[in-house]
Amino acid sequence: MYRLSDYCYNLPQERIAQTPCQQRDGSRLLRLDRKSGDVTHHGFQDLVTLLNPDDLLVINNTRVVPARLMGKKTTGGVIEVMIVDYAAGLNCLAGNGYFQCDCLVRASKSPKIGAVLELGDEITARVQARKGGLFELKFSCAGDVVQAIKRHGQLPLPPYIHRTNGLEPGDETDYQTVYAANEGAVAAPTAGLHFTDTLMETLRAKGIEFCEITLHVGYGTFVPVRVDDIREHQIHRESFEISEAAAAAVNRAKKAGRRVVAVGTTSVRTLEYGADETGLIHPGSGVCDLFIYPGYRFKLIDAMITNFHLPESTLLMLVSAFAGKDPIFRAYGAAIQSNYRFFSYGDAMLID
Template sequence: MRLSDFDFDLPERLIATRPARPRSSARLLVATPDRIEDRIVADLPDILRPGDRLVLNDTRVIPARLHGTRRRGEAVARIEATLIEDRGEGLWAALVRPLRKLREGETVEFGEGLSARFEGTDAEAALLRFALSPEAFAEALARAGSMPLPPYIEALRPADDADREDYQTVWAARDGAVAAPTASLHFDRPLLEALAARGIAFTHVTLHVGAGTFLPVKVDAIADHRMHAEWGEITDEAAAAIAATRAEGGRVIPVGTTAMRLLETAAQASGAVEPWRGETDIFITPGFRFRASDGLMTNFHLPRSTLMMLVSAFLGLERIREVYAHAIAAGYRFFSYGDASLLLPGGR
């Protein structure tokens, strides 16, 4: 398949720069192979069935965007860095702009007691060494950093203090992501309570979302694209809970493409989800055989993106084109702070 198969025109006015308030008031497009319904996220307890299980990504977004300065005698250069991977012992891979302003061994001062030594580059990123203990580093980063909003939002406005709460799920628990699992941003405590009262269960898994989620696909033949790896974990308890839901006839519905990619990475040919821990670079495109996911709640994605390929694989390329055409015509808000969809290939 070609990259152009996943293209569409989106009016800029439909790019959401702020989330709905309250979170669960966002619109929800429910799509099956033969029906499209316009609902809101707060309707989920009425849409899902008792016995269904939602799989939630509990990664926590770190304030990974840093602004600092490099001094070279009297010359001062402004440096922006986005941390993308913890390499251990204070070393982080980062996207740095402008990289040409740094020489190996130079120090970048980010303020709030946070500085880093530039140790060159590897194949994918700049390498920054922070000389702080993990605890001191986390505290300094919380003061100095800002939330790493996606480029399509930052092109319209800068990150601010509101994003520290808005760009984090209410159940975030494990530091490590540099992008939010955005479908999960629609959930608030009242919605979680209503779902539980309806008999809908929750299981937490972890996938630390990396900056690769924002990188464009640069090849025309999608089979030539290579995904960036992201670290994830499905615990013994999570795998057992998913197995119990399947055994009792309930549906397993990941909230977000990150949770889906993790489930499908750990799924066996039988459909059983095994405990799993490691890095996944799974690339889901049309023709993929889904083993673990009965539905998917997700936001509306960028054209020509790997996430458009994933939802096209799940519901069918032609059906997704119909779903997106409906969403655009109906004025749904797109991307990270936008509205949501619930895709159910097996129907309601």
């Protein structure tokens, strides 16, 4: 269960969703029962009956930022910059007064240290260092650099969603959850994309409680595992925040014997990272670098809502740790057989 090849599966290309469901909560939902291994098929709106009346749903309220910037070198060559750790740039700005973070730079020829990149008509970025395939860039402009990035940047979509002429009209809203609030992610917490305000109100009316945490999803979530033994993989680091109110809500639920249902793998990682050995959680903020793979002992979560994940990805390893590798792969096989849509704009799973 530790070999990378153990997490490979064949997915027909047409199963990769390129657009979201016409209605967010109109997507399909596969339920995997962890005790029996049974798989059943539902619609996402069926959560109203599938969840327990006193469940606590933990959602990630991060908001995707326009992290993709087009520009040129001072020598004239066209470049594309993808900010991969926007939250680190914000932290640097707060502490040092300038926006500096790691980025992907695509160009016909890689820029050298000290090179200046011109992004739009008001932003420049100086190459401070190179870190493997990433570049550390220091962004500058005459005014507010964060607002300038928002004006000139584009919302990044995952590399497996293809657009011929840039973003489609709906992507700006479709690739945000309806409860997105705290800016800092460069990828969406996609399990949350299925929720609508109406569905959330219906769930609350049943007695289901929501609480919000923040984990700013970084581009590292798309970086492939490149080692044969997954235990040797270095997981990416992402900024998180658990408020006192959120910690109190989770701890109340645990002490009362209620289920804590994590919406998305980002919520799973944050909750498990913040939990102590007794299964209680503490408020705080910092950087989460928890890699969950089979053999991990879960301390807090009782169920999760998630999408279908890429072959050989750390997210597939996480759900395999929670439900068991063989049940997950049987469920994925059933989803492929039943024409479910996969990845960010695809359908969802309830694992409980």
